[in-house]
Every structure is written in C-alpha cells, then in structure tokens.
Amino acid sequence: MPKLLIGSLLAYAARLRFSTLCLIGVALLIVNVLLPEVVPFEVLFGLGTVLLSSWKKRSIPPPP
Secondary structure (H helix, E strand, C coil): CHHHHHHHHHHHHCCCCHHHHHHHHHHHHHHHHHCCCCCCHHHHHHHHHHHHHCCCCCCCCCCC
16 A cells, blocks of 8 residues: 555656655655655655656757
8 A cells, every 4th residue: 555655646646747856855855864764765866856857958949
C-alpha cells in the first residue's frame, strides 16, 4: 500500500513545474531534518529524481 501511495505522489509531482518541485523538495527536506523518519527517504529520492529530470532548458521555437 505505501508503494502505491508513493507512486501516485511521484506521478503527481512529475506534472509540476521546476520551481514548485524545488519548494516541495526543500520543505520535505527541512521536515525530515527536524522530525526524523516522518517522511520516507523513498519520497525524497523520488522527488529528487523528478526534480532533476524536469531541470532542462526549454527551447523557444523560432518565430514563423
């Protein structure tokens, strides 16, 4: 059951913009540092993977 919850959370996070993902990642990291074992590391690692995969240059198409 937890893997299904983590998978759906990461699928939702994959649709977010880079800045939003960065804020969520920082917030979860701070919560994890202040209150250990509240947020599983799988969520942080998965969110970091989604964050890095969304970090790309967006090319602006040339005007017609």
